[in-house]
Amino acid sequence: MSTSFAAESALASPADGTARTVIRSAADVSQLVNRGAAVGSDARIVIAIALGGVFLDAYDLGALAFGVKDIAREFSLTPAATGFVASAITFGAIIGAFLGGYLTDKIGRYRVFMADMFFFVVAAIACGLAPNAWVLGGARFVMGLGVGIDLPVAMAFLAEFSRLNGRGNKAARIAMWCPTWYAAISVSYLLVLALYALLPASHSSWLWRLTLGFGALPALVIIAIRSRYISESPVWAANQGDLRGAAQILKRSYGMDVEVDAAALRDTKAPVHKATWSNYGALLRGVYLRRTVLATVIAVASSFAYNAVAFGLPVIISSFLAQSMLTTILASLALNLCFAFVGGLIAVRAVPKVGAWKLTVLGYAFQLAALIGLAVVGRPAGGAQVALAIGFLAVFLLGQGFGPGSHSMTFASLSYPTSLRGVGVGFNQTLMRASSTVSLFLFPVLSAALGTKVFWIIAFAPLAGLVALLAIRWEPSGYDVDAEDFDAAKRT
Known part of the structure; x- marks a missing residue:
């Protein structure tokens, strides 16, 4: 340098x-x-607040999973209208990620983070009080804008308030987004479970409203403590x-x-890195092209497979077990906590020593094997086959947790220096959200047409991720990518 x-x-x-x-x-x-920061400093609290934003992202995306049927019944929705309500948040997230990535680099991490918290508060309250499907869909779209805007800025905070090497390095801190995500999904399941048990049958229509409206509470907590701890990068x-x-x-x-x-x-000649829209083009030039291709394939493949399996988890489990909604909720909760969440914790501890590349390869291998197993088992005919199918789901979620689930963000965030990090994550998230939208739409359609053979189709996602990783052997953990802002030769 x-x-x-x-x-x-x-x-x-x-x-x-x-x-x-x-x-x-x-x-x-x-x-x-x-x-690294001094002992007792506020840097770890900044990290925790940034992860609080990730928690909101996951909670708001997953909170509707068990309420779609109630919403359709309450508002007398057609299948098309139900799809509009369910997908509004993902369309908002696509737009939010693209704009949020640019704004994160243009006006700063602090301003963008504080602004998107208000999206969560207003949208969550509007969802809980929605008088009709149009208001609900609009509120979910606004919520999606907040979700899309938040991830680029949250990843920037995690990367830019962490040490380069050792325990708790940048890659480990970014990987923390994954167990945080699964914890939020689990909280939404627990909240649904509690409300399901407490609400009388005559007030069951409140279930989805209370679940969606609850998202305003953690956002208000983050806003309340922002002035004490949060800082610009x-x-x-x-x-x-x-x-x-x-x-x-x-x-x-x-x-x-x-x-x-x-x-x-x-010194008036010191280099200054001001963000412009042309920074999106920089992602596709020089050394960043290969990294962008790899990060994009990992994100799209991970999103497609995870959304098809995990967000379809209640449907899959209910078809396997043919049990009540209570059994479905408990099984979904147990699988997320015991395998996806634990896998995320493993990634946080292992990535400083093992590296993101190896963990992602291993995670995709787990997923590929699990999906092939689910396709071969098909619809379970007896207790042993049911246990085997649930086991394959557990292997898939474990591989997601310590592999691509954690490190899709590692590759997206640490493939670019500070001047390009916002647009890098924003571009990655825009394509990933588009993949999510496609998988959420295609899974029910393909599942209805193919049954359990749909797992053969989903298996192409981890296979594509493996091919990309073997073709582009880029390891972001422990590499000082921010130094590239000060060495122009690295950019070409």
């Missing part, structure tokens, strides 16, 4: 005798972040030429005694 790292040298303060770190460039700020601030602001963030969130070199403040 051509820039020298001045932060390694510290100046003694004559007032108190403590050591201060001097920064002269955005590269220095990036290096300080890579070394120091690396993004430095990239915009605001070294003073970056130093203040490092003091506040990292517990570092930092000052800016006076000569650096007078």
Whole structure:
């Protein structure tokens, strides 16, 4: 790297005798972040707040799973109208991801994050009080905008408030989005279960309204604590030429005694990375083209397979077990917690040592084997076959948890430096959400036409992911991708 790292040298303060770190460039700020925050700093709380946004994304996407039939009955919806209500959030997320990625790089992580929290509050309340399907569909679309906007900014926070190497590195922090996601899905299941048990039969129509409206509560909590802990990304601030602001963030969130070199403040020739719409084109040039292709294939394949299986999990389980809704809810909850959630925790602990590439390859291999097994078993005829089919579902969710489920975001977030991270994740999420929409639409259609043979079709998704990973052996964990903002040769 051509820039020298001045932060390694510290100046003694004559007032108190403590050591201060001097920064002269955005590269220095990036290096300080890579070394990790001081013990007792606010950086981990910022990470937790960012993961709170991910929790909202997952909860709001999954909250409608058990309420679609009640909504259709209450509003006398046709199948087409039911599809409109169910898919409105994914269409909003497609648009939100594209716009949110650009805005995250353009106006900053903090402003975008605070704005999208209000989307969640307003939309959740509107969903819970919706008088008709049009209002409900519109509110879900607005909620989707918030979901789409949030993931690029949340991933930027996770990447830019984490160390480069060791336990809790950038890849591990980003992988935390996966168990957070499954925890949110499980909370939605638990809430449905509690309401199902507590609501009298005469008020069963409240179930979906209370479930959707609950999403406003965690969003209000995040908004309430934002002013105390949340900060702009120091690396993004430095990239915009605001070294003073970056130093203040490092003091506040990292517990570092930092000052800016006076000569650096007078330097008018220091590079500044301002976001433009052309940054989306940069994703398809030079070294970033291969990374974009790989991250996109992983995200699309993971989304298609997971949505077809996991969001169809209640339908699959009920067809396997032919039991009540209560049994279906409990089985779905158990599979998510015991396998998808646990798999996500394994990814967080393993990725600093094993790497995202190997874990994703292994995860896709698990999924491919599980889907082939489900296709071969078909509709279970007896207790042993039912247990085998449920076992294959568990293997699929475990592979999703420690493999592509966790690391689709790792590849999307850590394939690009700070100046391109927002648009990189936004572009990735736009295509992934489109894949989600297609899979959510196709799964019921294909399932009705093919029965359990649909698993042969779904198996092509992990197979495509494996082929892409074997063709492009890119390992983002432990690689200092932010340094590419300070070395122009890396961009070409």
